[in-house]
């Protein structure tokens with residue numbers, strides 16, 4: 440066996456399982472056949488597997504074009520940066536966009552026999568109008584993933600799942616409807632996570648989170664204004680409850696640039712004075728994850 444193959448065999452990729460999830464599809468698109476895969480019951484477990492080095496890489500959904508953020512991922516990324524040590528960190532290695540076309544799968548051969556439908560909460564939200572128009576009043580139950588929903592539907596008469604068509608053969612289900620997503624360009628963005636990031640390539644994105652003094656008028660504007668001064672382009676902003684006192688928030692920002700770029704370094708150092716309550720990561724009271732636009736071959740050569 441060649442050295443490079445034996446090296447690749449040691450690579451393990453964690454994904455939100457069971458087999459057949461969209462996250463599994465992204466993992467397979469990015470890493471192919473020569474790595475080992477490990478399916479995890481929750482998004483938090485995928486991120487923990489990367490942090491603990493049980494797995495080399497992890498794949499998690501971050502947002503959907505119809506239903507918005509996957510909050511479980513944002514929350515678990517915060518937890519991972521808080522649990523990180525100097526040696527063990529989680530970084531975002533790449534992003535991946537997957538068009539999502541949901542099917543309705545069941546043991547039943549007729550939609551009229553379906554009494555309940557399992558799926559991930561994201562997929563329930565992405566098909567809400569279709570259900571209103573076509574299966575009004577049928578109970579929908581959120582479970583940990585779409586493929587977990589397919590397994591439940593395969594064991595229960597009168598149950599169905601919203602999931603990808605790949606689950607039909609895998610779990611012996613019939614495709615009753617295809618393309619039931621409300622928006623035809625429905626797309627989910629995923630992060631590929633690893634233990635470190637690439638050096639700056641000149642075409643990177645970064646994700647930071649921080650909190651500000653909420654009693655101080657303009658504190659968020661002050662923090663963001665630093666990015667403007669350094670000509671850093673914001674691509675996304677979100678907030679989540681900080682988990683500490685009620686009505687305090689973590690702000691998440693994505694911007695084009697890399698933590699090693701001179702203007703980003705300078706901006707983060709300045710932003711520190713407007714941010715509160717977090718331990719230092721690279722600079723200031725800000726924690727950050729660099730989102731590399733690395734290709735999978737770069738990832739696997741590491």
Ligand SMILES: O=C(O)C(=O)C[C@]1(C(=O)O)C=C[C@@H](O)C=C1
Pocket residue numbers: 455459460461462463500502503509539559561562583584585586627
């Ligand atoms: O990977 C899966 O199949 C999932 O169940 C997760 C998930 C998500 O959380 O966004 C992934 C993509 C789809 O947008 C719907 C659900």
